[in-house]
Amino acid sequence: MNTREEKLEAFDRLLTIMDELREQCPWDKKQTMESLRHLTIEETYELGDAILDNNLDEVKGELGDLLLHIIFYAKIGSESNRFDIGDVANGICEKLVNRHPHIYGDISVQNDEEVKQNWEKIKLKEGKNSVLQGVPRSLPALVKANRIQDKVAGVGFDWEEPHQVFEKLQEELGELQEEVNLGNKDEIESEFGDVLFSLINYARFLGVNPENALERTNKKFSKRFQFLEGEAAKKGKSLKDMSLKEMETYWEKAKKMD
Structure with a gap:
């Protein structure tokens, strides 16, 4: 080094x-x-x-x-x-010193959660009008939702236990299904957004980064699908020529290769 x-x-x-x-x-x-x-x-x-x-x-x-x-x-x-x-x-040195009074000042903290809470309080004292002011507008929606939830949790606006978040997720799924049954497109989109927001919140309580989790699944799915395409090509077929049962056989084979 x-x-x-x-x-x-x-x-x-x-x-x-x-x-x-x-x-x-x-x-x-x-x-x-x-x-x-x-x-x-x-x-x-x-x-x-x-x-x-x-x-x-x-x-x-x-x-x-x-x-x-x-x-x-x-x-x-x-x-x-x-x-x-x-x-x-x-500039970043001064910011780090100011936002770590438990290192460079006389503040005591017990864990990383208290550090995050202090961080958000300090930023408000620096002139920000809202804890959400630091969330970039151009962030992808999934990442933005995660950051919004993380920000508000930093000032105590949060659930207490994971099971509460899971129950909220189930409630939102029920509301989505109701709107699906009614066929109201605008409300379906709204409720679908609520489901995603709740699911991302649940991921946070589980200690899972939802962006990373989804991208890993994207990669996993792509790898399996490309294997399926390759197996079809070996037989001189296109996927359109294969039955769902044939594709499922190769899909299961691809899963075993993960």
Whole structure:
């Protein structure tokens, strides 16, 4: 592993390369924060994939890509004398110190839940009008629901026991079925949303990240389906030519290979 001095040298090298690219490379010279935004989002998802695959070499590479983006944004900020990477680093340092009074102050906490509660209270004192103000509007709905629930739980708006959440989920499923029976499309969508929201909340109580859980299932399903396609191709068939019973046989075989 690198020493602290070697780490600082590597960071300084990256800053130097960024300066050179911004000055000399036609592509890097024309980039703006807006043009980089979608690329940053893509890199973040690629990091997420690497984490789910438990591919540490890929994680290292994707972290480098994200670090480059952070350096890039800071470089652009420095060009208008608004901020530079030093301001970025000092800003997060100050935030961490202020939001960890149990480490840098005289506050005592018993567990991580109390840390989260203090965190939300401190953010409100910093000028936020709502604990939900920090939830990005552009988050995917499933991730956003999880963050909303986590945020409000941080100030005590939460169920006490998992069974209460499960009972609420069952209640929402019942309400959904009622609207399905009535055939009211708008209400079906509304109740379906309530079911998903409750299910995500239950995942939180079980200590399960719903985004990770769903993505693992996506990967699992895709792997099994591609196996099914491969087996059909070996027989010179398309899936449309196979009966459901035939497909089920290969599906069960794919499950055993997980």
